[in-house]
Amino acid sequence: GESVGLHLPTLSVQEGDNSIINCAYSNSASDYFIWYKQESGKGPQFIIDIRSNMDKRQGQRVTVLLNKTVKHLSLQIAATQPGDSAVYFCAESEDSNYQLIWGAGTKLIIKP
Amino acid sequence: DAMVIQNPRYQVTQFGKPVTLSCSQTLNHNVMYWYQQKSSQAPKLLFHYYDKDFNNEADTPDNFQSRRPNTSFCFLDIRSPGLGDTAMYLCATSSDNRVNGYTFGSGTRLTVV
Numbered sequence: 764g765e766s767v768g769l770h771l772p773t774l775s776v777q778e779g780d781n782s783i784i785n786c787a788y789s790n791s792a793s794d795y796f797i798w799y800k801q802e803s804g805k806g807p808q809f810i811i812d813i814r815s816n817m818d819k820r821q822g823q824r825v826t827v828l829l830n831k832t833v834k835h836l837s838l839q840i841a842a843t844q845p846g847d848s849a850v851y852f853c854a855e856s857e858d859s860n861y862q863l864i865w866g867a868g869t870k871l872i873i874k875p
Numbered sequence: 876d877a878m879v880i881q882n883p884r885y886q887v888t889q890f891g892k893p894v895t896l897s898c899s900q901t902l903n904h905n906v907m908y909w910y911q912q913k914s915s916q917a918p919k920l921l922f923h924y925y926d927k928d929f930n931n932e933a934d935t936p937d938n939f940q941s942r943r944p945n946t947s948f949c950f951l952d953i954r955s956p957g958l959g960d961t962a963m964y965l966c967a968t969s970s971d972n973r974v975n976g977y978t979f980g981s982g983t984r985l986t987v988v
Contacts, residue, residue: 771915797977804981804982804984805981805982806879806881806965806967806979806980806981806982807918807965807979808979809977809978852917852918862920863920863977865917865918866917867917868915868916868917
């Protein structure tokens with residue numbers, strides 16, 4: 764469902780360090796998970812996805828980890844850059860259902 | 876480049892004055908979605924079209940309507956905007972209801988005054 768509240772969780776990371784953004788998902792039947800990046804004033808941009816038959820997937824500078832036992836998803840960004848500043852949303856879905864269930868979002872701030 | 880284009884980028888409208896937001900796509904995706912996103916919140920699905928079939932979310936206010944005259948275009952009509960409708964409106968497309976390949980437009984920032 765939709766997140767509620769006016770204040771996004773915030774993660775501040777030094778430029779060049781690795782970032783880890785966490786997400787707890789809600790539906791045990793979800794079998795597909797996506798991370799989106801949303802920069803200020805723009806639409807969400809697909810980063811990486813993972814299906815429930817995997818526990819890890821790597822992309823360019825990003826890794827998604829899935830722990831189905833505790834319904835936890837994480838996004839790791841290696842060597843964080845200023846351009847990584849954005850709000851990051853996780854989303855879950857069942858393959859049989861078009862609808863995305865969105866997480867609350869985490870604002871990533873890069874310190875110079 | 877294939878993409879999802881939303882117009883206008885910014886729209887200011889008066890309380891109660893009807894407004895229409897537009898979305899076009901060159902991806903030839905058969906599913907088009909409209910989302911509402913308020914500040915610091917996740918996008919909220921309002922409705923979607925699967926081809927010409929309209930699917931409304933249960934909690935979408937009647938004030939919100941949509942039209943899809945062809946595959947490429949989709950419109951969001953707000954009949955009588957209230958102050959609480961101030962938000963970013965996002966259009967997205969996908970192919971055959973598969974969430975992978977959800978492509979979002981840049982959004983229209985609507986302000987109701």
